[in-house]
Amino acid sequence: MYGLIGQFRSHPGQRDALVAILMENVEGMPGCISYVVALDPKDAEAIWITEVWKDEASHKASLSLPSVKDAIARAMPLIAGFGMHQSTLPVGGTGLPGR
Amino acid sequence: MYGLIGQFRSHPGQRDALVAILMENVEGMPGCISYVVALDPKDAEAIWITEVWKDEASHKASLSLPSVKDAIARAMPLIAGFGMHQSTLPVGGTGLPGR
Structure with a gap:
């Protein structure tokens, strides 16, 4: 398996819109075992993504x-x-x- | 939901033993939705844990x-x-x- 933990920040007031886009594709990506979109409780612009893929190639292909x-x-x-x-x-x- | 992302490091040569202990309880914790134990690919002593719980109380109760x-x-x-x-x-x- 291959995992990613990432954080990024939206422009002010744009986090909800960004989360909505991120959530569009969480289903149906081949080789994607887990993909969790989360808000930072202390930073109103920050988003955390934690991902688990079958392998790195699956992630790149996505x-x-x-x-x-x-x-x-x-x-x-x-x-x-x-x-x-x-x-x-x-x-x-x-x-x-499904792993 | 309540999430945690954490990193910690074992004493030299103890990472596999520590991972084995961490993996003992990944099933059957009430309110635990996701609990992934991962190795750091660049640090031979580092472990990453990503967790999703029903709520913070479930995590504390565990x-x-x-x-x-x-x-x-x-x-x-x-x-x-x-x-x-x-x-x-x-x-x-x-x-x-099960969330």
């Missing part, structure tokens, strides 16, 4: 899906900046259906 | 489960230090069964 490319194009203007970006090697746990 | 208390007692001597500890407010996504 970026070429037309629906994902379209979402990225609409999301980028709402993003003020990228924070933490950490890859991981998930060992196991709960909430990993 | 720390009083006898099996969890026992695991914590055995894990602590293997931990060299705690890094990032971030709470989140998960909005949704995949890999969230």
Whole structure:
């Protein structure tokens, strides 16, 4: 498995719109085992994404899906900046259906 | 929902033993929706945990489960230090069964 933990921040007042775009594609991405979109409770512009993929290739392939490319194009203007970006090697746990 | 993203490091050579302890209780914790244990690919001692709970109370209650208390007692001597500890407010996504 391949994991990602990332944080980024929206422009002021744009977080909800950004979250809505991020949520469009959480279902149906081949090789995606877990994809959780979360708000930062202390930073009104910050979003945390935690992802688990079958492998790194699945994640890279997802970026070429037309629906994902379209979402990225609409999301980028709402993003003020990228924070933490950490890859991981998930060992196991709960909430990993279909792995 | 209530989320946690945390990193901590084992003493040298103890990461696998620490992961094994962490994996003992990933099933059966009331209110636990997702709990993923992952290795850091660039730091041989670092572990990342990403969690999604029904609510913060469920997470706090889990720390009083006898099996969890026992695991914590055995894990602590293997931990060299705690890094990032971030709470989140998960909005949704995949890999969230039973929420």
